[in-house]
Amino acid sequence: MPVQTILTQRLGLTHPIVQAPMAGGGDTADLVAAVGEAGGIGFIGAAYLTPAQIAERAQAIRARTDKPFGINLFAPLPAPVPPADASAALDRVAPYYAELGLPGPGTPALGADAFADQVAAALDCGAAAFSFTFGIPSPEVIAAIKARGMLLVGTATTVEEAVALERAGMDAIAAQGGEAGGHRGTFAIGDAPADFGAAQVGTMALVPQIVDAVRLPVLASGGVMDGRGIAAALALGACGVQMGTAFLTCDEAGVPDAYKQAILTARAHETRITRAFSGRPARGIVNRVMREVAEEEILPFPLQNALTRPMRTAAAQQGRAEFLSLWAGQGLGMARRQTAADLVARLAEETDAAIRALSGRLSGG
Numbered sequence: 084m085p086v087q088t089i090l091t092q093r094l095g096l097t098h099p100i101v102q103a104p105m106a107g108g109g110d111t112a113d114l115v116a117a118v119g120e121a122g123g124i125g126f127i128g129a130a131y132l133t134p135a136q137i138a139e140r141a142q143a144i145r146a147r148t149d150k151p152f153g154i155n156l157f158a159p160l161p162a163p164v165p166p167a168d169a170s171a172a173l174d175r176v177a178p179y180y181a182e183l184g185l186p187g188p189g190t191p192a193l194g195a196d197a198f199a200d201q202v203a204a205a206l207d208c209g210a211a212a213f214s215f216t217f218g219i220p221s222p223e224v225i226a227a228i229k230a231r232g233m234l235l236v237g238t239a240t241t242v243e244e245a246v247a248l249e250r251a252g253m254d255a256i257a258a259q260g261g262e263a264g265g266h267r268g269t270f271a272i273g274d275a276p277a278d279f280g281a282a283q284v285g286t287m288a289l290v291p292q293i294v295d296a297v298r299l300p301v302l303a304s305g306g307v308m309d310g311r312g313i314a315a316a317l318a319l320g321a322c323g324v325q326m327g328t329a330f331l332t333c334d335e336a337g338v339p340d341a342y343k344q345a346i347l348t349a350r351a352h353e354t355r356i357t358r359a360f361s362g363r364p365a366r367g368i369v370n371r372v373m374r375e376v377a378e379e380e381i382l383p384f385p386l387q388n389a390l391t392r393p394m395r396t397a398a399a400q401q402g403r404a405e406f407l408s409l410w411a412g413q414g415l416g417m418a419r420r421q422t423a424a425d426l427v428a429r430l431a432e433e434t435d436a437a438i439r440a441l442s443g444r445l446s447g448g
């Protein structure tokens with residue numbers, strides 16, 4: 084019997100399983116549509132997409148399925164102060180550029196602020212849910228999303244962030260534990276600066292504390308890779324799970340094969356949180372760039388992201404995992420290579436089995 088929760092009821096899902104938004108190409112239309120067809124819900128990580136690309140991705144999903152899907156953006160951050168001298172950062176990556184056959188790196192500049200246009204495209208894209216990470220969007224954006232009847236989800240890495248998201252009017256919270264792959268969602272509240280070091284509470288500790296502190300439905304995110312993890316999340320009071328790494332090794336995921344192989348062969352202790360690729364803390368598999376780039380050689384987000392983008396693009400084409408941002412969570416040792424449909428079906432069976440096994444144990448069976 085599939086588990087039903089407030090999340091499945093609200094979105095019309097068969098399973099309380101969310102495929103996490105994965106900006107950067109992992110969450111292809113094929114992946115999102117396959118997760119939806121299998122009874123979960125997939126999200127488009129649209130942070131790096133233009134408004135036209137958001138519309139295209141949504142249409143491509145609609146061409147494959149009429150099931151619901153979600154859209155995700157990074158909440159706007161204050162523009163970083165560009166360093167007076169970026170030469171240390173440029174000098175650090177220059178040899179990587181050379182090894183990949185690229186001309187030397189130029190000083191990265193901030194692009195035009197596309198957020199308002201991205202929001203407009205996301206509102207019109209037909210998504211049933213709209214989620215944010217990195218903070219809280221403006222009251223106007225929140226009102227526009229709610230006026231469309233979309234489920235509005237905010238990402239919290241601490242109890243305080245979850246409370247702030249509830250006060251701002253979110254409909255649900257994605258509780259992102261410290262074991263999660265990808266960028267940390269941590270953000271500043273009021274005058275308190277974002278404390279990335281402190282905000283690495285594990286999923287097991289974070290989820291029940293957020294469940295106790297807010298009245299909203301909570302999604303457990305970080306380290307959930309199989310049905311045991313889903314059953315545990317439900318036991319902690321979550322109404323569903325948001326899984327990234329587990330979906331990255333699916334056939335439909337749009338990351339290079341070298342990246343999938345790295346996930347399938349790395350072990351639980353081989354990820355770290357790094358700023359080396361984007362300038363913002365994110366968890367990935369330790370590789371050469373993470374080992375070699377020193378803190379003082381990193382530009383603030385998103386300038387570092389712009390600086391390393393040509394390197395990452397060339398590395399993806401050449402299958403060079405040592406230069407890729409291999410975002411992945413600590414659960415990666417449980418990753419499996421399969422289709423998204425097989426993964427969702429297996430997760431549902433495993434969840435059911437885990438719950439039955441527990442009730443058997445509890446009743447002395």
Ligand SMILES: Cc1cc2nc3c(=O)[nH]c(=O)nc-3n(C[C@H](O)[C@H](O)[C@H](O)COP(=O)(O)O)c2cc1C
Nearest residue numbers: 103105106128216263264265305306326327328412
């Ligand atoms: C490759 C990758 C890209 C991600 N991109 C985003 C994103 O664009 N937006 C977002 O809200 N979360 C993003 N995340 C974080 C996920 O939402 C989620 O918190 C995380 O994947 C959960 O941990 P897990 O990877 O152990 O399942 C990303 C995660 C990964 C692995």
